[in-house]
Amino acid sequence: MASDALVTRGLTRRYGGRVAIDSLDLQVKEGDVYGFLGPNGAGKTTAIRCMLGLIRRDGGEVEIFGERDPVRQRASVGAMVETPAFHTWLSARDNLRRACAFAGVGDESDIQQALDRVGLQGRAEEKVSGYSLGMRQRLGIARALVGRPRLLILDEPTNGLDPRGMREVRDLLLDLRRRDGLTILVSSHLLSEVEQLCSRVGILERGRMVAEGSVDELLDRAQTSVVEVDVETHDTAGLARALASIPGASPAGEGEGERLRLRLNGIGPAELNRALVNAGVPVEALIPVTHSLEELFLRLTTRELT
């Protein structure tokens, strides 16, 4: 059983009268690539700043590898919050030197290793002003790595990147996990990003954790929470008549041509098929509707538009 890398309990932060983070309980286990998912404005950056002690919290506690003291926590964490800022007139290497001096961690060999890890070793003497956004993101990750942390916290590291850049960051994080055994928390507002990268996911909505678990657990939850099937038949009138006498099956929305979507409650697709055939409905196809994590995510995070 993996031990806890990062735990928050009841983490709360207000801005004026507004609650930005509401009693947040979060658990990252050692070795996880944890996806901290939520739409824009959900509170991801605020939560991460609280975890890192960059802003005051109004309640709750943060434990990192069992450590509660913020100063001692810092030694095991590397972070990149929002878009990283650099001295653009300096080289990448000199930026890392400054960061090390400022933080009082890391030496020349740590800097070289961090540059190697993110694939910037060949461009390290170039000024950051000539760097693309993707290279800056990678340099930001390098800066988070120089103190040789065990836990890496990255706030939307793929934000603004094109699909290729996103892919490179994803591959880099998986590599850090595999080669260096790092535990990683990565926030994103894009489910597709997190789904391809993370072992566990927490979904944040308006400062509250609305679901947390392994990607498989959440998928199971998405599958079992609503069961729907599409039925195809040329006798749609007969289908509608038969449905009236089949408890547990009801139309879910308007049909389309010879296809009708049904919601099942308490009966399975096989039972439905039997009942329809017994009622004389010529069923041409019965297709279970699979629910993706995307749908669960949207369902949990859909707000009223005002």
Ligand SMILES: Nc1ncnc2c1ncn2[C@@H]1O[C@H](COP(=O)(O)OP(=O)(O)O)[C@@H](O)[C@H]1O
């Ligand atoms: N410095 C601040 N002052 C006031 N409100 C803020 C501040 N920072 C963030 N907020 C508010 O807190 C909420 C969460 O924001 P944020 O943590 O940036 O969300 P996310 O990172 O998920 O997009 C938003 O409603 C935002 O407007």
Ligand SMILES: [Mg+2]
């Ligand atoms: Mg943010």
